Amino acid sequence: MTNKTVLITGGASGMGLRLGECYAKAGANIVLADINQEALDACVANIRAYHENVIGVQVDVRDYAQVVASRDAAVERFGSIDILINCAGGAETRICNAPNVFYENPIEVYDFGIDVNLKGAMYFDHAVMQQMAKQNSGVIIHLGSITGEEGSPNAVAYAASKSALMFGVTKSIAQAGAEHNIRCVCIAPGPVLTRPAMAGMKTMLGRAAEVQEIVDMIMYAASDKCAFLNGVHILMDGGRSVMFNKQ
Ligand SMILES: NC(=O)c1ccc[n+]([C@@H]2O[C@H](COP(=O)([O-])OP(=O)(O)OC[C@H]3O[C@@H](n4cnc5c(N)ncnc54)[C@H](O)[C@@H]3O)[C@@H](O)[C@H]2O)c1
Numbered sequence: 001m002t003n004k005t006v007l008i009t010g011g012a013s014g015m016g017l018r019l020g021e022c023y024a025k026a027g028a029n030i031v032l033a034d035i036n037q038e039a040l041d042a043c044v045a046n047i048r049a050y051h052e053n054v055i056g057v058q059v060d061v062r063d064y065a066q067v068v069a070s071r072d073a074a075v076e077r078f079g080s081i082d083i084l085i086n087c088a089g090g091a092e093t094r095i096c097n098a099p100n101v102f103y104e105n106p107i108e109v110y111d112f113g114i115d116v117n118l119k120g121a122m123y124f125d126h127a128v129m130q131q132m133a134k135q136n137s138g139v140i141i142h143l144g145s146i147t148g149e150e151g152s153p154n155a156v157a158y159a160a161s162k163s164a165l166m167f168g169v170t171k172s173i174a175q176a177g178a179e180h181n182i183r184c185v186c187i188a189p190g191p192v193l194t195r196p197a198m199a200g201m202k203t204m205l206g207r208a209a210e211v212q213e214i215v216d217m218i219m220y221a222a223s224d225k226c227a228f229l230n231g232v233h234i235l236m237d238g239g240r241s242v243m244f245n246k247q
Helices: 014-025 037-048 064-078 108-135 146-150 156-180 196-200 211-222
Strands: 005-009 029-034 054-058 083-086 138-143 182-189 232-236
Touching: 005 014, 005 064, 005 108, 014 029, 014 037, 014 211, 029 037, 029 064, 037 054, 054 064, 064 108, 083 108, 083 211, 108 138, 108 156, 108 182, 138 156, 138 211, 146 156, 146 182, 156 182, 156 232, 182 211, 211 232
Parallel strands: 005 029, 005 083, 029 054, 083 138, 138 182, 182 232
Antiparallel strands: none
């Protein structure tokens, strides 16, 4: 991965952070982009202890000007963006602490969910593809979710955003990127142990995924070994989607 640059949104926590650590160990240049400055500083300091080529950029993925500034900071420091991984996000009801049923939540909760999970990824795709088109190469990874397959009575914007990323956005970005050798793939996990609560969500394997299992899949999908993989989502859910009884 030497001389390759990987930009990871949501890079200060969970899968985004682990991706940053793994790509750093593989020798890539790392750009961690996240809204949480304090966590970002700590993550960058930890990685810098063994890998010099890492920067953190604070960004709210809902703000396109900030997204463009993050892209520019990455290109200024490292000269290219070879892989973009859109991890920023999460269920709007969890982030906004609004666990009521759909119609009892204030409507702003759903604007937030769509803005972070769907528009945030599209903003990054839009800004970074301009750079990838100049390079005539690049890989874009989206994070879908089993919720995008199943729906959710509470996290409606999250379900809608993830469905959109898994289907319409990933296919469309692959189509838009084809003439510039830009691939787009979506990895859609079932429950992942980025937090203990995910252990409570049933799968056919009787467990949630370890963070590393999903990270390994993302890194494989983004690698040249998967050069023929494009415009699709991969549901990596321990068989949850084909279970008869999920209660
Ligand atoms: N953990 C799971 O079980 C699971 C399952 C399926 C899909 N996913 C998806 O995978 C991705 C990563 O999940 P995770 O569990 O590692 O998440 P996480 O909650 O550990 O990390 C998400 C990161 O996104 C950042 N973020 C949130 N809003 C932002 C904004 N407006 N601008 C910039 N950064 C912002 C947060 O600060 C945080 O660092 C998410 O898109 C999530 O929806 C997670």
